Amino acid sequence: MPWLVLIGGNLFFAFATLFGFIILRRNRAINRAIDIKNQELNAANARLERLTKTDCLTGISNRRCFDEYLDQEFRRAAREGKPIALLLIDIDYFKAFNDTYGHQAGDRCLTLVATELERTLKRPADMIARIGGEEFGVLLPNTTNGEVVAKQCKAVLERLAIEHKASDVYPFVTISIGVVSAMSVANQTIESLFNTADAALYQAKKGGRNRVRAIKINGEVPKVLVSLC
Numbered sequence: 001m002p003w004l005v006l007i008g009g010n011l012f013f014a015f016a017t018l019f020g021f022i023i024l025r026r027n028r029a030i031n032r033a034i035d036i037k038n039q040e041l042n043a044a045n046a047r048l049e050r051l052t053k054t055d056c057l058t059g060i061s062n063r064r065c066f067d068e069y070l071d072q073e074f075r076r077a078a079r080e081g082k083p084i085a086l087l088l089i090d091i092d093y094f095k096a097f098n099d100t101y102g103h104q105a106g107d108r109c110l111t112l113v114a115t116e117l118e119r120t121l122k123r124p125a126d127m128i129a130r131i132g133g134e135e136f137g138v139l140l141p142n143t144t145n146g147e148v149v150a151k152q153c154k155a156v157l158e159r160l161a162i163e164h165k166a167s168d169v170y171p172f173v174t175i176s177i178g179v180v181s182a183m184s185v186a187n188q189t190i191e192s193l194f195n196t197a198d199a200a201l202y203q204a205k206k207g208g209r210n211r212v213r214a215i216k217i218n219g220e221v222p223k224v225l226v227s228l229c
């Protein structure tokens with residue numbers, strides 16, 4: 001009965017084609033679903049990554065992010081023989097600000113200062129982070145004179161004119177800034193760079209606050225104090 005074989009064969013072929021078509025569609029749907037899930041996962045990971053690098057009060061970068069960037073840019077400066085500048089910025093008499101206006105006003109002040117300082121930085125590679133309670137770090141890769149940016153930061157605070165009647169230096173919120181500008185990071189470490197900026201900040205505080213203290217480093221040449229303004 002060849003006709004039976006023929007019909008059976010055709011039926012088999014038809015079912016096999018249909019089955020294959022269904023499987024193909026199903027696979028496509030599964031692949032699409034996997035793609036969507038992967039995209040969601042990547043977006044969630046990116047959000048998480050951003051969160052781990054963001055200071056939750058001010059919205060700018062946090063200490064961890066700053067340290068990673070400093071490490072990366074210090075290595076680059078060493079490798080390429082490029083200059084780098086580091087600023088440490090500290091709000092003056094912030095404890096007195098909190099005591100006078102309350103902790104929430106203190107938080108708002110920190111956020112405003114952070115936002116405005118961030119807007120001051122012009123180059124894409126420049127970075128600001130909140131690295132302590134009322135302390136900010138600014139890293140300026142490929143920059144020979146961080147003092148210029150420091151003065152701009154100080155001017156920004158003057159324009160903001162946030163009332164601070166408990167301040168001993170000025171009736172508005174002010175900042176002290178320690179700057180280290182390294183023409184070359186040869187014979188330096190990240191720690192020595194940081195310590196130099198910290199020493200400059202200490203001098204700015206000791207010198208009366210509301211000022212910039214800048215130190216220039218040039219290879220092996222000893223640190224030179226270049227300005228007190």
Ligand SMILES: Nc1nc2c(ncn2[C@@H]2O[C@H](COP(=O)(O)OP(=O)(O)OP(=O)(O)O)[C@@H](O)[C@H]2O)c(=O)[nH]1
Nearest residue numbers: 090091092093094095096098103104106107133134
């Ligand atoms: N509102 C608020 N205050 C904070 C935060 N983090 C730290 N502070 C406060 O910042 C103040 C820092 O005080 P000090 O280290 O004594 O420094 P200062 O009063 O600014 O004095 P100088 O730096 O010497 O001018 C402390 O009172 C902290 O409680 C924060 O996230 N929010």
